[in-house]
Amino acid sequence: MADETPNAVTIDGLKRSLRIIDTGNTTIDTQTDAILTGCLNAAEQYIQNAVGTDVDGFFDGDKVKELYAIAVYALAATYYQNPASISTGQTYDVNPMLNSIVGQLRGEYAMQNGGDDDGATSQSSTAGHSD
Numbered sequence: 001m002a003d004e005t006p007n008a009v010t011i012d013g014l015k016r017s018l019r020i021i022d023t024g025n026t027t028i029d030t031q032t033d034a035i036l037t038g039c040l041n042a043a044e045q046y047i048q049n050a051v052g053t054d055v056d057g058f059f060d061g062d063k064v065k066e067l068y069a070i071a072v073y074a075l076a077a078t079y080y081q082n083p084a085s086i087s088t089g090q091t092y093d094v095n096p097m098l099n100s101i102v103g104q105l106r107g108e109y110a111m112q113n114g115g116d117d118d119g120a121t122s123q124s125s126t127a128g129h130s131d
Helices: 011-018 026-051 065-081 096-112
Strands: none
Touching (some): 011 065, 065 096
16 A cells, blocks of 8 residues: 555645635634545545555656546535535435546556556456366
C-alpha cells in the first residue's frame, strides 16, 4: 500500500472549484474549511479505494494527477453541495463524469500494476494445452 498521500489536491483548489471565497469572518471561514476538509478527505479516500492503492506514487504520477484532482474535486463538491445524498433516505445517482474518470484511472492503474489496459489482470492460461 502506498505510504505517501497524493498532493495534487488542496483545500484552496476545492474552494476555487466551488467558487468559495473567504468571508473575512474567522469563525465562518474556519467552519467552512472544516466542512470542505472533511469532504475532500472523504473524496480522496473514495477515489483511491475505487482505483487501488498498491502502486506507490500512482496518484502523484504525471499521467494521472490532473485526472485524479478533477475526480476528487468533483466528488468533494458533490458531498459539499448535496449533503443529503450521503445520508439515509432518497438516493442520488453518482456523477457519470466521475464514473468515467474512475474508469480511466482504473485502466491506467491496471497497466502500472501489471494488468491490461481494460482493467483486467494478466493471467497465464492453460486452455488448449494438452499434456
